[in-house]
Amino acid sequence: MKVTREHYRSVKDLPSAEFVAPGSPLCAGCGGLTTLRLFHKVLGGKVVVVNAAGCMTLMATYPFTPLRSSWLYTTMASPSAGAQGLRDALDILIESGRLPADENLEVLVLAGDGSTIDMGLSSTSGAIHRGLNFWYLCYDNEAYGNTGFQASPASPLGSLTATSPLGTPWSKKDIFEIWRSHRPPYVATISPHDAVDLAEKIERARPLCGPKLFVSLATCPPGWGFEPAMGDELAKLAIETGIWPLKEATDGSIRHTFIPEHRRPVEAYLEPQRRYRHLFHPDRRDDVIAAIQAAVDRYWDAAIASERC
Amino acid sequence: MSTQTVRGAGLEQRSVNRDGFGPSGPSLRIRVRFHGRGGQGVKTAGRILGTGAFLSGYHCQDFPVYGAERRGAPVASFARIGNRPIDERGVISEPDLILVADATLLDDPAAGVLAGNEAASALFLNGNPDAPLPDLGNRLHLIRWDLTGAAIGRLGRAGALSAGLGAAAARFVGIVAEEQLVEAIRSEFTHLGLSTGEVDANVAFGLDVFRALPTVSFRDVAETEEGLGDSVVPMIPADPLAGGPNVISPGNATLRDTGAWRLERPVIDRDRCTRCGLCLIRCPDGAISWDEEGLPVIDEQHCKGCLICRQICPIHGIGLEEEARP
């Protein structure tokens, strides 16, 4: 099932301008980079990116930057505090007439899951609480990618990371629900695989004033262990297996923008990735695979039941 | 593989008398530097050499260095081997042996592949032995060999060269026996979590290389001994202002040549393309754009060769060409 589209029918309708130039030093096939490029394309060029330490800060290595917009680098824990400072400065400059209103910029936080879900959560929680008018994009590669793929609270159940060589024993922290519980005007999950869904969500959020939050599954070839060419296929499998639900919450009420009616078994998504190989070789770990499947089934049973009533 | 030939002045099927260099023999120290791109395995190659030397009874160090960049960016690793304890520390600026996994690095001044080559006894270049070469200076023994071809033959893919590169280094250095090399490859790959089948394939790849290449002669031991000093090589601190991008030149990353990161190149079949635009949307780097005829065109200076475009093209209209490596 797909929701009706209000702004873009197909990828052909997306704006043609690019605000992330080629030539960045990020990995070949980085799904986080695809997300950022598409996000920026739709959001437009009048943006200041507030970027917490992580893979994406490597976009800009001396003396190069792929961004055609402005950029501020912050510590892992404080991108939303940086966004508050920029938003306030822009507002004051415009209000006092020192900056023409048409030179206003959108403030966009760009942060990995480690920063978003762990260290930076308190500054974001504060910013949402204060109703800061900003955009937040988390590219969730499910680990601390930049420093060697250590486990983060976004690392999913059973996945291998540098610090969980036997597989993580926990489930991902649910950042969508943590954000939603603050009642911001808009929260969404997006995927580099579905550019139209991503673009539609930006358009739906655009008129809203306040925190507009997005989390994207960022396929990561070296961290997850797959050939870069498979990146889009894995992003698609995450949606088709139901592991990565595409949804949004406007003023707190949730709607799924795609409901996979005939979900593929989670193995289809897990097996191609080296971080899950121990679940298949040398012996199949049916207990762990079943636990992952059960969590997905539970999620969708509840989601479908509530969405139908 | 007909392209696999060995060439270069001063090579010999030599005869290191390993016992002669044993702990009680004359001092021996060999400094090795590997260059490659992130993902090609120079770090593991260094470890294989170091472990192989250690298992053969020598002292050794091995360590990599990489910057903030990612897969495909220039990476180096180092190994020191000797028959006495090694107190020297730091990067190797005057190596005895240089191994280059990717000859496109010769064109990248920042990679510094030839830095200190005047002191080196030998330079190994992975690549076609007949391709034209830039001026390398004439004091090097040059060994050109198609390691990538050998990797494709054994592993079925070009990407990870570490077992072959480590085996080549072990062979040139001449003090690691076949048995210890195999043990080193096994231990390094098992440590990386590879399956038994993959470990075996890498051992076979390493042995192919080890048996095909000769050892090289190094500068006189006495000469080496002069430079034996156990010092800490100073790292020169960088200007803190050089730590960030030039944000007043937005989009200047286009000046970079990330196209050199590719091993294989996607090629669009312009006659069959339906102009659906999916490749353009899904390219992580935005390296595809529409041309005047309304067809997608790939920016070869920047395409990193992830091949997502090829994988997702609904009509399978994107082919593949092996990148011509120098």
Ligand SMILES: Cc1ncc(C[n+]2csc(CCOP(=O)(O)OP(=O)(O)O)c2C)c(N)n1
């Ligand atoms: C307070 C603090 N601790 C540690 C670091 C080192 N560090 C830099 S990037 C990074 C990983 C960031 O992970 P994540 O936010 O998930 O982004 P990714 O690297 O995956 O893009 C770490 C630990 C830091 N910069 N600041």
Ligand code: SF4
């Ligand atoms: S490590 Fe993963 S998230 Fe980081 S740049 Fe590489 S592909 Fe992207």
Ligand code: SF4
């Ligand atoms: S191979 Fe990857 S980087 Fe190159 S054009 Fe295709 S999608 Fe873009």
Ligand code: SF4
């Ligand atoms: S995906 Fe294939 S058919 Fe579509 S525009 Fe690209 S090359 Fe043409």
